[in-house]
Amino acid sequence: MKILYLGPRSGTCLDRARAYERLGHEVQHLDLRSLLPASPWLDRAAWRFGGRWLGRLLCSALAHRLAGQRYALCHVDGGALAGPQVLRLLRSHADVLVNYNIDDPFGGRDGRRFAAYLHGLPFYDLAVVMRTANVAEAQAHGARRVLRVFMSADEVSHAPRQPTPAQQQTWRSDVLFVGTWMPERGPFLAGLLAQGVPLSIRGAHWQKAPEWPLLQPHWRGGPIVGDDYALALQCARVNLGLLSVGNRDEHTTRSVEVPALGGLLCAQRTPEHAALYRDGVEALLWSDAAECARHCRQALQDEAWAARIAAAGRRRAKANGHFNETVLLRILDAVGLPAAPALADT
Numbered sequence: 001m002k003i004l005y006l007g008p009r010s011g012t013c014l015d016r017a018r019a020y021e022r023l024g025h026e027v028q029h030l031d032l033r034s035l036l037p038a039s040p041w042l043d044r045a046a047w048r049f050g051g052r053w054l055g056r057l058l059c060s061a062l063a064h065r066l067a068g069q070r071y072a073l074c075h076v077d078g079g080a081l082a083g084p085q086v087l088r089l090l091r092s093h094a095d096v097l098v099n100y101n102i103d104d105p106f107g108g109r110d111g112r113r114f115a116a117y118l119h120g121l122p123f124y125d126l127a128v129v130m131r132t133a134n135v136a137e138a139q140a141h142g143a144r145r146v147l148r149v150f151m152s153a154d155e156v157s158h159a160p161r162q163p164t165p166a167q168q169q170t171w172r173s174d175v176l177f178v179g180t181w182m183p184e185r186g187p188f189l190a191g192l193l194a195q196g197v198p199l200s201i202r203g204a205h206w207q208k209a210p211e212w213p214l215l216q217p218h219w220r221g222g223p224i225v226g227d228d229y230a231l232a233l234q235c236a237r238v239n240l241g242l243l244s245v246g247n248r249d250e251h252t253t254r255s256v257e258v259p260a261l262g263g264l265l266c267a268q269r270t271p272e273h274a275a276l277y278r279d280g281v282e283a284l285l286w287s288d289a290a291e292c293a294r295h296c297r298q299a300l301q302d303e304a305w306a307a308r309i310a311a312a313g314r315r316r317a318k319a320n321g322h323f324n325e326t327v328l329l330r331i332l333d334a335v336g337l338p339a340a341p342a343l344a345d346t
Contacts, residue, residue, distance in 0.1 A: 001338065002070070004094055005029045007077025011225060012102065012253055015154040016077065019324035022155070028071075032081045035061035046081065050115025055085030062086065066093045073337060075100060076124075083116030087123035096335050100128040102151060102253070106137040109246025126335050131248055147334050150272075150322045151253045153260035157226075160234060160262045160314075167231055173200040175266075175296045176236035178224065178254070180204045184245050186211040191289030193218065197296050202232065234261045237306065238284075238299050240292070241267025251276060256322045259283065259313035264306050266295050276320060282313040 003025050007013040017029045035058055036042060046054065058081060066089075074094035076082050078101055082090075090097060099121070105114030121127055122142035129138055129148050138146045163171070175197050177189065186209035192199055193214060201219045209215055224232055233239055239258045243249035250272035258265040259277070267273050269285040277283035284299065286292035299306040329339060 001025045001072045003027045004066075004069075004071040004074040004090070005077070006032055006074065006079075006082065006090075008033070012154070013077045015157050016075075016100070016324050016328065018156070019154065019328055020075070023325055023328060028069075030065065032058060032062070032086070035065070036081075047113050048111060050083075050112040051081035052083040052085075052116040052119060054081060055083050055116070058086050059089050062089055066090075069093055072096065073098060073332075073335070075331075077101075078103065079117040079120060080105075080114055081116060083120050084123060086116075087120045091123065096126075096337060097124045098126045098128065098331060098335060099124045100331070102130055104131060104134065104247045104249075106134055106141075107246060107248050109244065126331065128331060131250070133248065145334070147331065149327050149330065150276075150320075151251060151256060152322045152324050152327045153253070153256040153317065154324045158230060158257045158260040161227070161231060163231055163235060168235055171228075171231045171235035173220075173232070173236045174198040174300055175238045175240065176200045176202070176232065177240040177242060178202045178229070178232060179242060180223075181206040181209050182244055182246070185209075185242055186215065188242065188289055188292075189218075190214050192293055192296070195290065195293040197293050198300070200236075230261055233258050233263045236263060237303075238266050238296050239263045241265055241273070243268050243270070256317055256320075259310070259317035260323070262310055262314050264299060264310040265313055266292060266299070276322075277313055277316055280309070282309065282316040284309065 003020055005017045005027050008031050009029060017027055020027045036054065071094040073096045074090050076099045079099050087097060105117050118141050121138060125144060127138045127143040127146050129135060129146060130151055132148060135146045135148050180203050189199060190211040199218045201215060202221055202224055204223050206215060206219050241255055243252060250270040255267060255273060255276060266284040269287045273285055279285040284295040286295055
């Protein structure tokens with residue numbers, strides 16, 4: 001099946017595009033942002049005001065790229081730039097339009113960033129969302145059909161590695177958090193440091209934190225991707241699972257990626273985390289910094305205990321089935337498209 005995949009050529013978006021290919025489909029991967037001028041001012045304006053005003057410019061470039069092409073499916077990942085004008089053009093080239101959005105476009109964290117997405121919802125055959133609350137919210141914005149799924153790991157990108165001694169040395173850490181700074185995260189991590197937790201932090205914008213003077217000695221650098229990201233999670237003795245309050249998270253991609261890689265997940269206690277893993281058996285869950293610090297100390301002191309929980313967590317993650325290929329098959333089934341060619345005769 002011929003699929004047009006619209007989204008960044010990086011991160012979890014690239015993982016999903018490659019998962020379609022592994023399922024046997026022909027994928028043309030195109031980043032809408034690449035069709036616009038390379039300007040940080042444009043990016044800031046699109047984030048602040050939404051991408052709908054860029055529709056005419058996008059359509060001009062997109063029409064040229066898609067001339068003479070026809071697709072069984074157009075999968076729009078995110079869709080912050082895909083407003084009604086863009087989606088009308090895509091409909092003329094694709095039989096089915098699906099949106100998959102890992103963020104919370106109905107919450108208030110990102111301002112008007114998803115204004116185009118919200119106006120475009122009625123044009124999709126299916127909107128795929130990550131949060132229970134998003135189902136009714138998408139329907140209220142005119143979505144024809146909504147499918148709620150959990151965030152997923154990737155069968156290849158998040159398969160355990162065999163680190164070399166040099167890689168072990170580079171990426172080994174005691175307690176690791178990988179993620180962008182957000183206002184609620186600084187005080188929490190500062191609280192862990194106050195309780196003696198040997199913390200490492202990787203991610204963007206931590207210099208904005210009021211707690212930066214305290215956190216800076218524990219910051220190991222900006223965002224990491226690909227093998228570096230996987231090795232960092234796998235080589236950490238404990239991986240913290242922090243959520244975004246503004247994004248109304250009850251789990252994140254790391255909630256699945258860490259156990260998939262065989263790492264020990266120590267995450268905030270939520271109903272969804274509790275549904276994903278048995279507390280104290282398949283993951284460590286906490287309600288505040290004090291409880292998190294106790295879990296971290298115990299895991300560092302009792303490596304055999306921590307290893308049993310990490311191994312059980314990996315088995316549970318595999319049994320839960322929140323992986324890209326499985327999720328994409330659910331999406332194809334929901335819109336009535338054929339199963340993966342590689343599986344069609346099995």
